[in-house]
Amino acid sequence: xxxYQRRVAITAGGAQCILCFINNTYAGKTVQELHxxxxxxxxxxxxxxxxxPNILTESRSRENLALEIDDTNxxxxxxxxxxxxxxxxxxxxxxxxxxxxxxxxxTIRQSEQQFIDSLKTLYPFGxxxxxxxxx
Numbered sequence: 604x605x606x607y608q609r610r611v612a613i614t615a616g617g618a619q620c621i622l623c624f625i626n627n628t629y630a631g632k633t634v635q636e637l638h639x640x641x642x643x644x645x646x647x648x649x650x651x652x653x654x655x656p657n658i659l660t661e662s663r664s665r666e667n668l669a670l671e672i673d674d675t676n677x678x679x680x681x682x683x684x685x686x687x688x689x690x691x692x693x694x695x696x697x698x699x700x701x702x703x704x705x706x707x708x709x710t711i712r713q714s715e716q717q718f719i720d721s722l723k724t725l726y727p728f729g730x731x732x733x734x735x736x737x738x
Contacts, residue, residue: 615704615714616640617722618678620730622686622697629678629730630703630718632711641700648679648694659687672732681730 616637618629633640655664665684672680678698682688688697706714718724724731 615706615718617701617703617718619699620681620697621699626728628722628724630715630722630724632715637702644678645694647676649691651676651679651683652689658683659689674733677730677732
């Protein structure tokens with residue numbers, strides 16, 4: 604009940620890679636404050652950089668990361684694998700986030716899926732690697 608009193612937004616959000624002209628959008632959902640969810644994506648990027656310090660020079664590291672891509676690290680993996688970016692500051696520099704819609708707990712997955720479909724964010728046309736409703 605206190606969660607509702609704090610008015611934490613339930614949102615469907617989007618991220619865009621500003622280096623890509625096409626296939627550059629990610630749609631997601633969160634019940635956290637948006638900055639907390641973005642911080643979690645950023646932290647996943649930092650974890651990849653720590654786990655694979657030589658990822659830009661070792662093809663085996665890139666192959667291993669490609670097998671580990673999921674909803675938590677897809678944005679950081681995109682920066683590394685598509686653009687070869689491996690500086691901690693690259694996450695903030697090349698990704699832009701926005702709230703697409705405020706939703707209710709009962710409609711959040713459907714809202715996310717609506718944006719995955721309408722914005723065509725499912726790989727290979729975008730950065731999502733799973734459907735919300737099916738994944």
